[in-house]
Amino acid sequence: MLVTAQNAVNNKRKDKEVVLVAGTSSSKTGKKNKKSKKGSVPQQSTGVSKNKGKAKVAADKGTCFHCGKNGHWKRNCQQYLVSLKANKEKKPLEGMSISCYVGSNGSYSSSTAWVRDTGASSHVCTSIQGLASSRVLGRNEVCLKIGNRASVAAKAVGSTSLHLDGHVLFIDRVLVLPNAYRNIISVSSLTRSGYLFDFKHDVCNIYYGNKVIGVGYLHDGLYYLRARNKTIPNTIEINTVSESIPSLKQLWHLRLGNVADDRISKLEKMGLIIPLGSEPNSTCESCFQGKMTRTPFVGQMERAKEVLELIHSDVCGPFSEMARGGYSYFIIFTDDYSRFGYVYLMKYKHESFEKFKEFKAEVEKQKGNSIKTLRSDRGGEYMSTEFGDFLKEHGIVSQFTLPGTPQLNGVSERRNRTLLDMVRLMMSYTDLPISMWGYALQTACYLLNRIPSKSVSTTPYEIWNGRTPSLKHVKIWGCPTFIKKQKTDKLETRSEKGRFVGYPSDSLGYYFYFPTEQRVVIS
The missing domain is CATH 3.30.420.10 (Ribonuclease H-like superfamily/Ribonuclease H)
Known part of the structure; x- marks a missing residue:
């Protein structure tokens, strides 16, 4: 009896499946089975033969739920199979789970610095600007897991090239997360591409083969990479102030009024400035022009x-x-x-x-x-x-x-x-x-x-x-700065923004120029 009852249930399921696919008046069969008295057993041979015949009709004359055409089912539709294959190729990006450090906008952040993270499984940046071949992601297409186990959706994905000291580091599949603390370079992603990382004290070297292509410096527990996006126009141009992070040698090149590299090297040997490395200074277009x-x-x-x-x-x-x-x-x-x-x-x-x-x-x-x-x-x-x-x-x-x-x-x-x-x-x-x-x-x-x-x-x-000069106080000419006001009311701001314009010969301090008031002070 148990075997016979199970067969009856299976036949009832087959009848309903045929009805849904074919869409014919055979639903009456289902009604007859539903009205059958309790304990009665329908004839198995009759039900099977009818269902096979109706399934054949559905295969020949049915409507595809994907393309809407007659004569085939969705599982045999060529358009559906092509789209299914394309979705499978995108599958590594969809549903990805990335572990990275994300925080609120109110915390300290640096949107231009790149930090190396051994715990991140993908590269992350804070802005879509500077990304090449970027595309906007769908809602919750890629979600990132953060430190408190919450999930945050990435806004876009693309690739970028970081301009290092004499080298270019290409980074693919960079996810855009505006609320990230900093731009993050995934160490695990780069190691899979053949890069090696050597962490020693407060310095981290990036190797490709046997050559060092980049250096990171420890600051507040994180290794910052001195780089800028190559796809972004050079920020050190005429009539603009650089906001990117230049190399140490380029920074001293600007501080010392664009002097030649050999003079900077002599200052290194004399111990007047910190060692700047053996990499040559990047070509300064302004030096050629001037x-x-x-x-x-x-x-x-x-x-x-x-x-x-x-x-x-x-x-x-x-x-x-x-x-x-x-x-x-x-x-x-x-x-x-x-x-x-x-x-x-x-x-x-x-x-x-x-x-x-x-x-x-x-x-x-x-x-x-x-x-x-x-x-x-x-x-x-x-x-x-x-x-x-x-x-x-x-x-x-x-x-x-x-x-x-x-x-x-x-x-x-x-x-x-x-x-x-x-x-x-x-x-x-x-x-x-x-x-x-x-x-x-x-x-x-x-x-x-x-x-x-x-x-x-x-x-x-x-x-x-008769004594060695000191260069610890040297600044980039024209750089913006904030100067404390000498006298302020309780509700007024205590500093004002000016520009550094020189070193007084008759007193200690600096010359500062205030463009709005067109005055120069010593402070």
Whole structure:
């Protein structure tokens, strides 16, 4: 009896299945079985034969639930099979579970830094900007598991290229999560692609083969990678301030007024700055634009044997745009032995004589020595009777270059060119008015005295003052900063935003410029 009753139930299921597929009036069969008296058993052979016949009809004349056409079922539909195959190829991305560190917007974050995470199974970034081949994900298409076991949906997926120090790291399948603390690089994903990670103390090196392609530095328990998105336009351009994280060597390149790499290397060897690594500095487009010159004049001049034995001087100007304070000229004085230089801004060219007397009084008092020779071109400011009589009175020999040969006054010509190169480059990184070129010029002279030169074995500052200079206080010219107000009310803000524009020679501190008020203060 139990076997017979089970067979009856199976037949009833088959009848209903045939009715749903075929969609014919055979539903009456189901009604008859439903009305059968309790305990009665329908004939099995009759039910099976009828169902087989109706199933054949459904296969020949049925309607596909996927494409809507007659003559086949959904499971045999070619369109359905193609779409099913395509969905299976996407399946590794769908439903993915990623473990990463995600937090609220109110916490400390850095949307441009990239952090290496050994616990994350996929790369994560905070913005879709900079991603190549990106696509927006559907709702809950990809969910990420975070530290509190909650699930957060990713907004998009794409790929990006991180520009490292001389190398490019391509990262595929990067998920966009706007609420992430930081951009995350999955260590496990990169190791599957052949990359190796070496963690030592506060440094993590990325290897591909036997070559180091990137370095991360430990900060607040996380290894930060110095990189920027290659697909994003270079953030270090004219009239823009860089917001990305430059390499250490590039950072010092900017701090020191775009000086050459060999000078920075000398500072490393002298221990004045921290080691910056062996990677060459990235090509600086502004250096090519601002420093292009002709082939130099070939020749040698006899060098001085002591400080103040020979002073080089030259006047430059007038400039089309006056500097702040009404200055249109500047005059330089450079010591031949140490290459230590002074620069003075002037409103008029005839002020050269007064500036020389000011320079002479200061340096002779400080050095305990007298100027012996002054070398200059044949400009009218140096050949005046007043200037000549003053030099004779103090026993200073006047040397003039030959007409048409400015190369014979090469030290001054080279110093002028270097100073103006640095001024152009420093101002190209900011949106400060061109009238601030006077502060940029004085800053350039300040830096040149503290960095190595090809003409001397060490820095001009060390030869001139007898001690090693310090570069711990050096800043990027024009960088934004906040300065504490001297006097504030209880309800007012305690700081105001300004720009760093120089180093005062007569006091400690910095020069700061406030664009809205157009004033310069020392703080």
